[in-house]
Amino acid sequence: MAVLTPQRSAPGSGAPQRESRRLGFSQRLGRWDVKLSPYLYISPFFILFAITGLFPLGYTAFVSVHEWSLLGGQGDFIGLQNFADVLAHPTFWKSLVNTLSIFVFSSIPQVIIAITIAALLDQNLRSATFWRMGVLIPYVVAPVAVSLIFGRLFADQYGLINSVLNTIGLDSIAWHGDRIASHVAIATMVNYRWMGYNALIFLAAMQAVPRDLYEAAVIDGAGRVRQFFSITVPQIRATIIFVVITSTIGGLQIFDEVRLFDATGLGGPDRNWMTTVVFLYDTAWGNQHSLGRASAVAWLLFLLIVVIGLVNFLVTQRISSAGPTKKSKRKSNTGGNS
Amino acid sequence: MLSSTRPTRRTAARTLQATAGVAAVALALTACGAAEGSEGGSEEDGPITLKVATFNDFGYTEEMLAEYTEEHPNVTVEHVKAATTDDARSNMTTKLAAGGEGLADIEAIEVDWLPELMQYPDLFTDMADPELDGRWVDWKVQQATTPEGKVIGYGTDIGPEAICYRADLFEKAGLPTDRKEVAELLGGDSATWEDYFAAGREFVKESDVAWYDSAAGTFQGMVNQLPAAFEDPESGEPKDLGENTEVKGIYDEITASVDDELSAGLEQWGDDWVAGFQNDAFATMLCPAWMTGPIEQNSGGIEGWDIADVFPGGGGNWGGSFLTVPASGENAEAAKELAAWLTDPAQQTKAFESAGTFPSQLEAQDSEAVQSFTNPFFNDAPVGEIFSTRAQNIDGAPYKGANYFAIRDEVTNALNRVDITKSTDAEESWTEAVEKAAALG
Numbered sequence: 203m204a205v206l207t208p209q210r211s212a213p214g215s216g217a218p219q220r221e222s223r224r225l226g227f228s229q230r231l232g233r234w235d236v237k238l239s240p241y242l243y244i245s246p247f248f249i250l251f252a253i254t255g256l257f258p259l260g261y262t263a264f265v266s267v268h269e270w271s272l273l274g275g276q277g278d279f280i281g282l283q284n285f286a287d288v289l290a291h292p293t294f295w296k297s298l299v300n301t302l303s304i305f306v307f308s309s310i311p312q313v314i315i316a317i318t319i320a321a322l323l324d325q326n327l328r329s330a331t332f333w334r335m336g337v338l339i340p341y342v343v344a345p346v347a348v349s350l351i352f353g354r355l356f357a358d359q360y361g362l363i364n365s366v367l368n369t370i371g372l373d374s375i376a377w378h379g380d381r382i383a384s385h386v387a388i389a390t391m392v393n394y395r396w397m398g399y400n401a402l403i404f405l406a407a408m409q410a411v412p413r414d415l416y417e418a419a420v421i422d423g424a425g426r427v428r429q430f431f432s433i434t435v436p437q438i439r440a441t442i443i444f445v446v447i448t449s450t451i452g453g454l455q456i457f458d459e460v461r462l463f464d465a466t467g468l469g470g471p472d473r474n475w476m477t478t479v480v481f482l483y484d485t486a487w488g489n490q491h492s493l494g495r496a497s498a499v500a501w502l503l504f505l506l507i508v509v510i511g512l513v514n515f516l517v518t519q520r521i522s523s524a525g526p527t528k529k530s531k532r533k534s535n536t537g538g539n540s
Numbered sequence: 541m542l543s544s545t546r547p548t549r550r551t552a553a554r555t556l557q558a559t560a561g562v563a564a565v566a567l568a569l570t571a572c573g574a575a576e577g578s579e580g581g582s583e584e585d586g587p588i589t590l591k592v593a594t595f596n597d598f599g600y601t602e603e604m605l606a607e608y609t610e611e612h613p614n615v616t617v618e619h620v621k622a623a624t625t626d627d628a629r630s631n632m633t634t635k636l637a638a639g640g641e642g643l644a645d646i647e648a649i650e651v652d653w654l655p656e657l658m659q660y661p662d663l664f665t666d667m668a669d670p671e672l673d674g675r676w677v678d679w680k681v682q683q684a685t686t687p688e689g690k691v692i693g694y695g696t697d698i699g700p701e702a703i704c705y706r707a708d709l710f711e712k713a714g715l716p717t718d719r720k721e722v723a724e725l726l727g728g729d730s731a732t733w734e735d736y737f738a739a740g741r742e743f744v745k746e747s748d749v750a751w752y753d754s755a756a757g758t759f760q761g762m763v764n765q766l767p768a769a770f771e772d773p774e775s776g777e778p779k780d781l782g783e784n785t786e787v788k789g790i791y792d793e794i795t796a797s798v799d800d801e802l803s804a805g806l807e808q809w810g811d812d813w814v815a816g817f818q819n820d821a822f823a824t825m826l827c828p829a830w831m832t833g834p835i836e837q838n839s840g841g842i843e844g845w846d847i848a849d850v851f852p853g854g855g856g857n858w859g860g861s862f863l864t865v866p867a868s869g870e871n872a873e874a875a876k877e878l879a880a881w882l883t884d885p886a887q888q889t890k891a892f893e894s895a896g897t898f899p900s901q902l903e904a905q906d907s908e909a910v911q912s913f914t915n916p917f918f919n920d921a922p923v924g925e926i927f928s929t930r931a932q933n934i935d936g937a938p939y940k941g942a943n944y945f946a947i948r949d950e951v952t953n954a955l956n957r958v959d960i961t962k963s964t965d966a967e968e969s970w971t972e973a974v975e976k977a978a979a980l981g
Contacts, residue, residue, distance in 0.1 A: 273637050273660055291979075353811045358960075360815035378807075379961035465809035471956035472963060487630065489946035490980075491656065 259504070266497035272486060277494070284498035288485075293473050294499065297481040298506075300385065300469070304477060305453035307389035308396075313445060316397050320404035321430055334405065337398035348391055349462030356387045356463075378464060384475040391459045396452070400445050407441035408434055443518045450514060454507055455479050478503050588871050589616045590878055593644035595628035597621075598696060598861070599891025600882065608881060615874060625650055636663055640868025645875035646882075649693060651683055651860045655940045657692065664692040665865040665872045672880060680900040683937040684862050693862030694883040697897035699828030700930035701761060701856040703736075704835060707919065708844030709823040713746035715739070719921060723850035733762060733793060736852040740802040743823060750804035750822045755794050755959035756952045757808045761826040762790045763948065764938055765853050770948060771941040778943045781977040787951060788970070795966035798959050805959050814838050826851075828858035829898035829927045836917045847921045855933030860900065898927050905931060943980065950977045 266284050269277030288294050319337060327333055340348070355362045356377040364374040377387045415433050424432065435442075457479045461467040468484055469476025476484075478499065486496030594600065605617040622628035628648070633656075635643045640663070649657065657663070668691040680695040703726060707717040716722055727735035740751030752758050763769050766786055771778050781787065797803060804822040806813040816822060817838035827835070827847060835845060863879040865872055881887065885903035892899050892910055899905055905928040913924030954973035957964050964972070 272633055273656065273663075275637060357811040357815065359806070359812045359821070360819055361811070376961065379963060465807050465813070471953035471961060474961075487633075489943075489949060 262497045262500050265493055266495075266501055268494050270492065270494035270497070272491040272493055280494075284492075284494045285502070288495055288498045288502065293476065294478070294481060294502075296473055297469070297476045297478045300473075300475055301454055301456070301477045301479075303382075304385045304389050304392070304456055304475070305450070307385050308392040308456075309446070309449045309453045311389075312393045312397055312400060312449060313442070315393070316400035316445070317404050317435075317442070319397065319401040320408055321434065323401065323405050324408045324434075334402065337401050339398065340394050341396070341399045343395070345391075345395065345458040346462060348395055349459055352387070352391045352394070352459075353462065356390075378470060381472075381474040384463070384470065388456065388459045388463060388475055392453070392456060396449065400449065403445055404438065404441060407438035411437040443514075447511070447514050450510060451507060454503070454510070457483070478506075587614045587616070588874055589618055590646065590871060590875055591618045591620060591644035592646045592648075592863075592878070592882075593620045593622070593628065593632075594648040595622040595625050597895040597897075598648060599893075599895030599897050600887075601890070601894055604887060604890060608878065612877075615878070617878065620644060629653060636660075636866070640866055643866045643868060645865065645869045645871055646879050647864050647866055648696070649862050649864055651862070652945070654683060654692075654862075655942055655944050657864075658686055659942055661686045661688070661690050661692060663867055664690075665867050665869075665876060666690045667692065667694060667865065667876055667879070669876075669880065675883075675885070675902070676900050677902060677905075677931055677934070679857070679934055679937040680860070683860075693864040694879050695900035696861045696863060696883055696888065696891070697830070698900040698931060699830055699857055699859035700898065700927045700934060701826050701828045701851050701858050702926055702930050703824055703848045703850055703852075704827035704831065704918070705824040705846055705848060706820070706842075706844045707846045709747060709749050709820060710743070713743050713749075713823075715743060715746075717846075719846050719848045719919075722846070722848040726848065726850045726852065728850065731850050731852045733790075733852045737793065737797045737802065740797065740824075741800055744801055747823070749820055751797070751802040751824060753804050753813060753816065753822045753825045754806050754808050755798055755803050755955045757826060758803075759790060759794055759952065759955055760948075761856050761858065762794070762853065763787065763951075764856055764858065766790075766938060767936065768939040770944055771939065773939040773941075776941045778941075778947060778977075778980075781947060781950070782974040791951065791955070791970060792966070794955060795958050799966075803959050805962075807956065807960055817842065826856070826858070829923070830859060830896070832915060832918060832923060833896060839917075844919075845917060846919045847915075847923060847926055849926045849929055851930060851933065854935060855930060857931075857934050857937075861897075898931070900931075946980050947977050950980075 265276075267279060267281055269280050269284075271277065323330070323334055323337070358364065358374065358376055358378050361377065364377075367374060375383050377383050411434060415437070416429055419429050419433055456477050460469060460475060460477050460480045461483075463475060464470060467480075468488070469480055473481075482496050482499040482503065484490070485499055486493050592600070592605075600619060602619075605619055608617055609615055622631065629650070632643065632647055632649070635641065668685075668689070672694075676695045677698070680698060681691065684693040684695065685691050703722075705722060707722075710722065711717050716725055723731075725739055737751075743749075743751050767773075769787060770781070770784070794803075798805075804816055806816050806821060817835070818841070820842075825831070825835075832847070839845060863883060865875045865879060869875055883901070885899065885901040885907065888897075888899035888901050888904045889907050889909050891897050892904070892913075899910065904910060910924040910928065911922075913922070914920045915923045950973045953976075954969040957969045957972075958966050
């Protein structure tokens with residue numbers, strides 16, 4: 203528009219008004235096209251997000267300040283009472299600790315193992331596609347099936363793992379009795395399912411690393427391990443951050459594995475492996491039937507994820523500005539692309 | 541809430557697409573539902589379609605439903621089956637909460653849902669009908685009758701309990717194996733839980749096998765015999781669990797038997813429990829009529845299961861279902877008629893033959909088809925006859941208010957802490973249950 207104005211005023215009294223207006227209008231259309239079209243094209247995503255993400259988020263906030271039973275529907279406005287009830291509930295805190303503990307047992311080994319697998323797959327392998335697809339197979343298996351298989355493995359009395367332990371003379375592990383053991387068992391299911399997926403993401407990033415860097419390193423006499431830590435890891439830093447963030451969010455929302463870990467699916471008699479999302483489910487659809495309180499849990503969980511996301515973000519910023527200047531410049535490019 | 545109840549981890553974008561997809565499908569479905577509903581019309585004899593929603597297997601065959609259409613040419617019956625009770629329950633509660641849109645004309649419910657649904661009797665058509673008096677065993681009708689006398693469902697099947705036992709393991713431990721002698725061993729007609737546990741103590745002395753499968757399972761059989769276990773029937777208010785001597789008495793009796801190694805320490809329906817059938821983990825279990833199915837499925841290759849016509853402490857019922865007619869339905873009267881027809885002794889006898897659901901109708905229980913029914917897997921036990929006798933020994937339906945299952949679950953958790961995870965001793969675990977029950981609300 204700023205460009206148009208002087209053009210229009212330039213002919214001033216000379217040129218006929220009609221023609222210049224028509225020109226101006228079609229030009230304006232063109233401008234709008236250039237400026238607005240991209241937003242228009244991307245808008246379906248945001249409209250859908252508003253309907254399926256933003257609206258439920260807001261409505262959940264509305265529900266969370268009311269008494270609201272599953273069948274009875276909306277009750278009285280009670281302010282922050284639901285939040286107070288939830289925060290005073292010892293099981294809520296227990297579920298938070300469980301969630302964080304399962305998250306630590308799943309995300310950290312997951313990222314480390316995935317990056318190792320990716321590094322191995324990045325070598326010159328025969329029938330590379332076969333191996334690459336192979337690591338993705340667990341991802342294709344439905345979570346319910348994974349849980350069924352692992353249920354047999356981790357059964358206390360007649361489970362495969364305990365049988366093997368017994369044959370080699372070790373004591374059985376109380377997978378459903380010991381708190382840490384149950385977390386390890388659940389984290390194993392999560393890891394099994396997500397390791398291959400993350401490995402492929404790492405692999406894609408590794409293949410984008412310029413090969414001449416490695417050639418230069420070889421000439422300088424760097425070994426495989428040195429190459430991995432000095433070239434591969436810094437080069438795929440942006441991808442590592444992406445994987446860490448997605449697996450953090452996912453780790454805070456573990457549900458299926460817990461539901462199917464025993465017959466009741468509520469984290470055992472002591473709630474030893476009940477995650478916060480399962481606590482939320484139990485509040486709404488369990489005996490309490492309180493959608494109000496469940497919404498309060500949902501919001502608390504949302505805030506927790508935001509906080510952890512922010513921490514993630516800050517740590518990321520530190521990491522990306524910590525490297526040598528030349529490298530960080532190149533890295534920020536990669537970051538923009540992915 | 542959507543954002544945090546996501547069951548699995550995905551990236552934000554893909555979840556959005558998935559959610560959007562589900563939303564679209566849901567919208568399309570609701571649209572269909574609405575269209576079908578209005579098609580029915582409200583004319584007396586106009587053609588109508590009645591939808592019947594059940595779960596698992598109620599034994600209602602296509603031929604049976606076609607028979608109804610023959611008798612009522614204007615009615616087409618559509619049968620929708622959910623795979624599990626959980627699916628059916630969440631589907632039904634969600635739709636009830638949404639004002640009844642999309643519900644079937646006849647919705648099947650399980651007896652355990654009643655305490656919740658009874659709080660909202662207005663959501664259901666009153667099905668009381670003097671013509672049907674005496675069709676069911678009394679306590680079945682009582683279960684679905686609100687304090688104001690409104691009947692919200694017609695009974696289909698029931699789960700009268702007997703004792704299933706492994707004759708081969710009994711023999712090894714030197715106990716009688718014949719089902720009549722076993723019934724006598726457990727106390728015969730005046731069997732008590734004391735007799736049952738005493739026999740168990742005899743048994744475990746001579747055997748490495750446990751006496752029963754799960755403390756929680758046994759508890760639920762015992763607590764179901766208390767007329768008002770956790771709540772005061774007058775006011776509906778929960779009793780203080782800390783001063784509930786009846787329940788504490790049962791709890792002590794069971795935890796003492798766990799100490800004496802009578803329990804196999806398995807969680808019912810869990811992987812270990814299922815494997816336990818193959819590994820001779822336990823010799824007896826409480827056995828409602830429908831449990832014979834799962835026992836047979838889990839015990840492939842095991843011979844020796846039998847059923848004794850006895851149940852400690854009188855009779856006991858575990859499970860059973862009803863057919864309800866949601867008040868929001870357009871053809872409530874026609875639906876009620878169909879529900880009455882489906883729960884007729886003649887139909888329920890056929891359902892029993894097709895799916896093994898034990899009928900709640902007196903006439904059906906006395907019918908030749910039920911009385912002469914034997915189960916080859918249980919050493920040709922006359923299960924029809926046994927469960928009929930068991931059903932007649934049940935005195936009444938225990939009172940179960942809105943808080944029944946919440947409190948019962950706390951006690952069950954306490955038992956599981958002692959029985960399965962063995963993380964605390966009995967007294968400590970009870971104290972915890974009392975505290976948690978007090979915190980409910």
